[in-house]
Amino acid sequence: MTSSRVVALREAEERDWPSIWPFFAAIVADGETYAYPQDLTSDAARGLWMEGAPGRCVVAVDADGAVLGSAKMGPNRPGRGAHVGTASFMVSPAARGLGVGRLLAEDAVQWLRRSGFRGVQFNAVVETNAAAVRLWRSLGFEILGTVPEAFDSRTHGLVGLHVMYLDLDVDVDRGPDLD
Structure with a gap:
């Protein structure tokens, strides 16, 4: 990576997958954050x-166009649950500590709010993923509960999965949306 500064977020295109796949595969293989x-395979992962x-x-791309991270977002559940959104994030190990995760997270929350979702639910935040838990809490997410021993961490063994939630009808600066 020739530049460490994120300069843009943009819609992902099919041509980005070859840049996303290496860090996607590495993060899944690490066995600490995703239950994929x-x-x-690359094709199956692309579909997910x-x-x-x-x-x-x-x-998220740097000044040279290198992909530093990616996020996906949309309805948490179909049908009658589609008013609550969810999102997933992956940051290249080479770009950790540069604010890429925060940039992706803030964008996802803003997009979900603009798109009319009432809240954001994360179904499975690994409790030992301290950086992610700290980030989500700093953005106003609450831990609603923890499913004990629901994730088999490669290094910690069986650990809990947090269910986290952000109410998008409440703006931290002005209170509940009364529209």
Whole structure:
């Protein structure tokens, strides 16, 4: 990576997948944050990650156009649950600590709010993923509960999965939306 500064977020395109796949595969193989199958192929992973309408997938790129991270977002559940959104984030290990995750997270929350979602629910935040838990809490997410021993961490063994939620009808600066 020739530049460490994120300069843009943009909609992900099919041509971005070859840049996303290496860090996607490495993060899944690391066994600490995602419960995707270990034997996931690139094609299968692309189908899971490259979210289409009514959701979206974005990439964070540096000044040279290198992909530093990606996020996907959309409805958490179909049908009568589609008013609550969700999102997933992956940052290249080479770009950790540069604010890429925060940039992607803030964009996802803003997009979900603008798109009319009432809240954001994360179904499975690994409790030992301290950086993610700290980020979500700093953005106003609450831990609604923890499913004990629901994730088999490669280094910690069986650990809990947090269910986290952000009410998009409440603006931290002005209170509940009364429209």
